Amino acid sequence: xxxxxxxxxxxxxxxxxxxxxxxxxxxxxxxxxxxxxxxxxxxxxxxxxxxxxxxxxxxxxxxxxxxxxxxxxxxxxxxxxxxxxxxxxxxxxxxxxxxxxxxxxxxxxxxxxxxxxxxxxxxxxxxxxxxxxxxxxxxxxxxxxxxxxxxxxxxxxxxxxxxxxxxxxxxxxxxxxxxxxxxxxxxxxxxxxxxxxxxxxxxxxxxxxxxxxxxxxxxxxxxxxxxxxxxxxxxxxxxxxxxxxxxxxxxxxxxxxxxxxxxxxxxxxxxxxxxxxxxxxxxxxxxxxxxxxxxxxxxxxxxxxxxxxxxxxxxxxxxxxxxxxxxxxxxxxxxxxxxxxxxxxxxxxxxxxxxxxx
Amino acid sequence: xxxxxxxxxxxxxxxxxxxxxxxxxxxxxxxxxxxxxxxxxxxxxxxxxxxxxxxxxxxxxxxxxxxxxxxxxxxxxxxxxxxxxxxxxxxxxxxxxxxxxxxxxxxxxxxxxxxxxxxxxxxxxxxxxxxxxxxxxxxxxxxxxxxxxxxxxxxxxxxxxxxxxxxxxxxxxxxxxxxxxxxxxxxxxxxxxxxxxxxxxxxxxxxxxxxxxxxxxxxxxxxxxxxxxxxxxxxxxxxxxxxxxxxxxxxxxxxxxxxxxx
Numbered sequence: 001x002x003x004x005x006x007x008x009x010x011x012x013x014x015x016x017x018x019x020x021x022x023x024x025x026x027x028x029x030x031x032x033x034x035x036x037x038x039x040x041x042x043x044x045x046x047x048x049x050x051x052x053x054x055x056x057x058x059x060x061x062x063x064x065x066x067x068x069x070x071x072x073x074x075x076x077x078x079x080x081x082x083x084x085x086x087x088x089x090x091x092x093x094x095x096x097x098x099x100x101x102x103x104x105x106x107x108x109x110x111x112x113x114x115x116x117x118x119x120x121x122x123x124x125x126x127x128x129x130x131x132x133x134x135x136x137x138x139x140x141x142x143x144x145x146x147x148x149x150x151x152x153x154x155x156x157x158x159x160x161x162x163x164x165x166x167x168x169x170x171x172x173x174x175x176x177x178x179x180x181x182x183x184x185x186x187x188x189x190x191x192x193x194x195x196x197x198x199x200x201x202x203x204x205x206x207x208x209x210x211x212x213x214x215x216x217x218x219x220x221x222x223x224x225x226x227x228x229x230x231x232x233x234x235x236x237x238x239x240x241x242x243x244x245x246x247x248x249x250x251x252x253x254x255x256x257x258x259x260x261x262x263x264x265x266x267x268x269x270x271x272x273x274x275x276x277x278x279x280x281x282x283x284x285x286x287x288x289x290x291x292x293x294x295x296x297x298x299x300x301x302x303x304x305x306x307x308x309x310x311x312x313x314x315x316x317x318x319x320x321x322x323x324x325x326x327x328x329x330x331x332x333x334x335x336x337x338x339x340x341x342x343x344x345x346x347x348x349x350x351x352x353x354x355x356x357x358x
Numbered sequence: 359x360x361x362x363x364x365x366x367x368x369x370x371x372x373x374x375x376x377x378x379x380x381x382x383x384x385x386x387x388x389x390x391x392x393x394x395x396x397x398x399x400x401x402x403x404x405x406x407x408x409x410x411x412x413x414x415x416x417x418x419x420x421x422x423x424x425x426x427x428x429x430x431x432x433x434x435x436x437x438x439x440x441x442x443x444x445x446x447x448x449x450x451x452x453x454x455x456x457x458x459x460x461x462x463x464x465x466x467x468x469x470x471x472x473x474x475x476x477x478x479x480x481x482x483x484x485x486x487x488x489x490x491x492x493x494x495x496x497x498x499x500x501x502x503x504x505x506x507x508x509x510x511x512x513x514x515x516x517x518x519x520x521x522x523x524x525x526x527x528x529x530x531x532x533x534x535x536x537x538x539x540x541x542x543x544x545x546x547x548x549x550x551x552x553x554x555x556x557x558x559x560x561x562x563x564x565x566x567x568x569x570x571x572x573x574x575x576x577x578x579x580x581x582x583x584x585x586x587x588x589x590x591x592x593x594x595x596x597x598x599x600x601x602x603x604x605x606x607x608x609x610x611x612x613x614x615x616x617x618x619x620x
Binding site for chain 2: 205206208209211212213214215216217219220222223224226227228229230231232233234235241245287
């Protein structure tokens, strides 16, 4: 009897199978070499990103997606450092903050064009990352996490205390809209395309990176540093490079954030924010570049949704995160694929068994 | 001039002398074996050559250049490839990527040019993929080129490690107990590959417990015992050397009744 129950193919499995099959068309699998190049799926994603604001053309959607795009840039940089190089950084929000403040100070105090400030932000974040990365990246695991955490807190204190430059606790207001060559990104729709344009560019850059020798060096460093140095990979240089790159990404994100929110204040770069970005990377799936973007979109919408229930938002938020981590420990994308493969295998075996019986 | 020469190396751990004034030479194009009972200091010597640890005194020369103070990755850039006693393949990459990562030092391109996927990066990637497949083909792993490296069986992972070390085109290849944990058939296969390697003008320095294998493929054998070099010479000479017999073979056959030693 028991066996019979097991072999029974339930028709409702088809209901799971069809959407899952559809998801498997879109969901990327991260590992296989030949799948690391660009695929047709990517055109689908790009089209979805381009068309989404036209289909849902309310300003709220645009605004949330702009934020999601900015967080996606941040998460992308962090994912290179965490997911690929296998290190931990809890100070990433500080680089975001450095980017935002660089843009804020340059544009409001010195009337520098935003496009120039945009590049300067990435540069200053990268420079500071290079300075602190040298000593800090010698640490491993928990110690690295603590050191980067400490760096984030120190940055916050410096920002709060140096009021003449950064405006202290209040922050800096009146940062102009982002504009490039006379074109001002002053509506939410334009900002959407700006943010997601940057995401697309950086995504292509990162994707090229991970399918080239740099990506392989990163993965090698993550698994076995001894083996990595045995083939001539300079472990500390590899880690430093990717840390600096992640910081530059964060600097760009911060610059965009400052232009779009037109303020830069210390609350935006607190520890809570760092944890949020780390969650985006973990939720989306480590070692996969689509993951952090998906995670950023998901968590931004979750925050937006929970904003309606202000008092309860924190516990609800935590419960949702805990549930997601229990059921999707490797990230949402990764887990879905495993389930699809399992189900398709189950279905195929079932068909075979039935034929054998007949 | 010999490819690798080690002079008067001393290494101590907490006052215990793991290596006591060991001097060795590895000639270019040869296969040199290093044997000795457990705890004789073989692995320590390997760590010193590959740079994982630094000697307390003494010098190591590669092609006449002193390398005692270089970092591991600098030494491998100079042409020292190695495999590990416990397998260290990169389980988060596919088999072919493992090999391509092994070519890292030979591929051009930095962060920026790789990210922008400039034409020469594209070409060198294509070339690297082709070459990696060739290496896999010669090792008989081509059928598995797309599977995740950690999913390969143990013996194949050992072969993959060898392939990765070969991919960096080393001049000196250090093999740390390549036969440990392998079946006889796999050892046979491995010896063939190692003999093949030599035809590509790679010098091999091999630490091994499996006496049969070393005696068969090595041109010259050095024997360590309690941190001292007690014998050096051709396999026949070493086998007949009374000190070696005393230190190694007798003890071994006593410990393993009907042991596999030849």
